[in-house]
Structures are given as C-alpha cells and as structure tokens.
Amino acid sequence: xxxxxxxxxxxxxxxxxxxxxxxxxxxxxxxxxxxxxxxxxxxxxxxxxxxxxxxxxxxxxxxxxxxxxxxxxxxxxxxxxxxxxxxxxxxxxxxxxxxxxxxxxxxxxxxxxxxxxxxxxxxxxxxxxxxxxxxxxxxxxxxxxxxxxxxxxxxxxxxxxxxxxxxxxxxxxxxxxxxxxxxxxxxxxxxxxxxxxxxxxxxxxxxxxxxxxxxxxxxxxxxxxxxxxxxxxxxxxxxxxxxxxxxxxxxxxxxxxxxxxxxxxxxxxxxxxx
DNA sequence: CGTGGGACCTGAACGC
DNA sequence: TGCGTTCAGGTCCCAC
Numbered sequence: 001x002x003x004x005x006x007x008x009x010x011x012x013x014x015x016x017x018x019x020x021x022x023x024x025x026x027x028x029x030x031x032x033x034x035x036x037x038x039x040x041x042x043x044x045x046x047x048x049x050x051x052x053x054x055x056x057x058x059x060x061x062x063x064x065x066x067x068x069x070x071x072x073x074x075x076x077x078x079x080x081x082x083x084x085x086x087x088x089x090x091x092x093x094x095x096x097x098x099x100x101x102x103x104x105x106x107x108x109x110x111x112x113x114x115x116x117x118x119x120x121x122x123x124x125x126x127x128x129x130x131x132x133x134x135x136x137x138x139x140x141x142x143x144x145x146x147x148x149x150x151x152x153x154x155x156x157x158x159x160x161x162x163x164x165x166x167x168x169x170x171x172x173x174x175x176x177x178x179x180x181x182x183x184x185x186x187x188x189x190x191x192x193x194x195x196x197x198x199x200x201x202x203x204x205x206x207x208x209x210x211x212x213x214x215x216x217x218x219x220x221x222x223x224x225x226x227x228x229x230x231x232x233x234x235x236x237x238x239x240x241x242x243x244x245x246x247x248x249x250x251x252x253x254x255x256x257x258x259x260x261x262x263x264x265x266x267x268x269x270x271x272x273x274x
Numbered sequence: 275c276g277t278g279g280g281a282c283c284t285g286a287a288c289g290c
Numbered sequence: 291t292g293c294g295t296t297c298a299g300g301t302c303c304c305a306c
Contacts, residue, residue: 002299032282058300078300080284095284114283116300156276165301172299221299222286241299262278264297281303289295 002058002077004139004170005213005234006224010083011055013227014062017085021102022049023064028098033110035120044071044121045100057135057169061128072122074131075110080223081117084109093229113223136167139210147203151191158194159187160261162206171206174219174234174241177266179205181240186272187260212237240266 026042028034034041048064048071055061060083062073075083084093088105095111098119102108110119122128137146150167151158161167162176171179180187182205185198194202218224218232221242226232240248244257248268258265 006299076300078282079298112283113285114298116282116284154275160277163300174299219299224299262280263300276306278306279304282301285298287295287297290293 002079002081002224003172003175003213003219004055004058005175005210006218006232007055007058007060007077007170008214009218009232010077010227011053011060014053014060014083014085017227018050018062018102018106018108019052020050021104021106023047023100024103025101026098027101030097030112030115032115033098033112033118035118041119041121044123045073056132056138057165058172059131069124071124072128074120074122074128076117076120077112077224078114078116078118080113082109082111082223082225083227084111084225084229085227134166135169136165137169139168139170139206142168142203144200144203148196148199151194151199153192155190155192157188157260158185158191158202159263159265161191163261163263171210173263173265174221174238175206175209175213177241178209178239181266181268181272182208184271186274187258187265187267189274209239240268242266 023045028038031038048066050062051065052063060075064071086107086109088107093109093111095113096109097112098110100108159176159180162171183201185202213234216233217226219234220231221235240255243255243266246255248255248271251270253268253270256267256269
C-alpha cells in the first residue's frame with residue numbers, strides 16, 4: 001500500500017478502533033513478520049494497552065503503555081500488507097501471518113501476500129527515534145521554499161527524488177507518477193534543472209493528488225485494503241498511473257510505460273517533455 | 275554522488 | 291489445463 005494516503009487512512013481508522021485495547025496474545029505462522037524476533041515481539045507487547053496510533057512516512061506507529069513504560073509497535077506494509085480489525089470468530093482472511101488478540105473479542109490481523117511487510121517491537125522513545133533518523137520531512141510539513149531547496153540539492157531524476165524517503169517522506173510510485181503528469185514534468189528531468197514555475201506546479205500537484213488520495217481512502221489497485229477489508233477509491237482517480245496504451249486526457253496522445261530508477265513509470269510523451 | 279541490478283517473496287495476469 | 295514470463299504500491303545492499 002502503502003504510500004502516505006493509504007497509511008494515513010489506516011491510521012485514522014485504527015485510531016477509532018483499537019485505542020484502549022489490551023493485547024492478550026500474539027499468534028503468527030511466519031517468524032520473519034515479527035521483529036526483532038517473534039519472542040521479543042511477544043514478550044514486549046503482551047499485557048500492554050494501546051494508547052495512540054501515529055504515522056510517519058509510510059510507517060504506522062502504535063503506542064503501547066504499561067504501568068512503568070511507553071513502547072511501540074512499528075509496522076511497514078511494504079507492497080502487499082494489510083492490517084485488518086476483526087472479531088475473533090469472524091471468518092478468516094487470506095494471507096494472514098500474524099494476529100494480535102485483544103482482551104475484548106477484537107483482534108488485529110496482519111495479512112501479507114509477499115511477506116515483505118512487518119510488525120516491529122520498539123522498546124522506548126529513543127529506539128523509536130533511531131528507527132526514523134534517516135527520514136526526510138513529511139510532505140505536508142513542507143512549505144514551498146523548503147520544497148524548492150530540496151530540489152536544488154541534486155541533479156538526480158525528479159521522480160527518484162520524490163520517492164527518496166530521506167529527502168521527502170511518504171511519496172511512492174503512484175502519487176509521484178500522477179503529480180508529475182499533472183505538473184507536465186518528465187520524470188527523468190534532473191531535479192535541480194526544474195524552473196521555479198514548474199516546481200510550484202509540482203508542489204501543488206503533489207498536494208492535490210495526496211489530498212485526493214486521502215479523501216478517497218487510498219488506492220486499492222491490487223492489495224491495499226482499509227481496516228475492515230474495504231477498498232479505497234483513488235484508483236478510480238488515477239491521472240496516469242497504470243494507464244499504458246490509453247489516451248492522455250489533455251491531448252489524446254497514447255500513454256507510454258518507461259522505467260525510471262528501476263520502477264514502472266507512466267508518461268504522456270506529449271505533455272511531459274524532457 | 276548517482277544509477278543499475280539483484281535480492282527479498284508470492285500471486286496474478288497473460289501468451290502460447 | 292498447464293507452463294513460462296512479466297509485473298507488482300517498497301526498501302536495502304553492492305558494484306561500478
């Protein structure tokens with residue numbers, strides 16, 4: 001899923017559903033899902049109460065409280081992870097590899113078709129800061145001037161820069177493609193060669209697509225689901241992502257798929273010139 | 275500093 | 291039906 005709008009959607013939904021729940025038991029069938037190890041994870045979380053849910057970059061942070069300490073579960077859904085809130089006798093979900101069972105009859109299921117995602121126990125605030133030390137600022141915390149300054153730091157392809165979590169946190173392939181298309185910028189353009197006017201257009205295009213992603217509950221192209229299993233709807237609003245062979249809304253030119261930085265990239269060859 | 279490739283894993287879609 | 295190929299929203303590591 002798992003770009004900013006999808007993770008933020010999950011965060012908002014989890015906030016309403018799991019705060020106050022006490023973790024009674026941990027089940028898993030794939031050890032690599034639970035970090036650092038299933039035992040350390042289980043020992044860390046059992047008996048603690050969920051007091052907050054946050055998001056940073058594409059990661060979720062579930063804050064736990066016990067009498068004497070604050071600790072955390074950090075989760076990355078990578079490409080195909082899902083977090084589902086169910087009741088303990090609800091029908092099973094596909095691809096579930098770990099479950100946090102609560103004191104109530106609710107549970108949090110972690111489903112992952114590709115086994116890239118994980119749940120990680122983080123013992124205190126200092127360790128949490130360590131997890132996030134290499135991430136750049138949140139997109140929605142940026143002002144335009146800071147955004148321009150980031151573009152000016154490098155000549156690497158603008159699309160790779162947008163997706164570089166150390167520079168700006170939260171943007172992935174879908175929203176990078178769509179924003180560059182709206183701004184009329186070729187994804188391979190060196191970041192520091194983008195004019196101020198174009199950079200302004202890109203900044204507002206990013207804001208627009210990310211807000212639209214949030215408003216529509218995220219992009220459920222294939223794997224992403226919200227916490228009760230519903231799809232989001234941003235896929236119905238894709239500007240260019242995944243539209244190979246279709247015609248551009250602006251000019252009718254056939255949309256092409258290219259590869260930039262090893263990632264599938266979609267462009268209108270007419271509207272996005274180098 | 276930057277890019278390109280492979281690795282991590284499995285599932286789905288498509289061509290033959 | 292079955293097999294092979296390609297692709298996948300992310301990130302990390304290594305060679306050049």
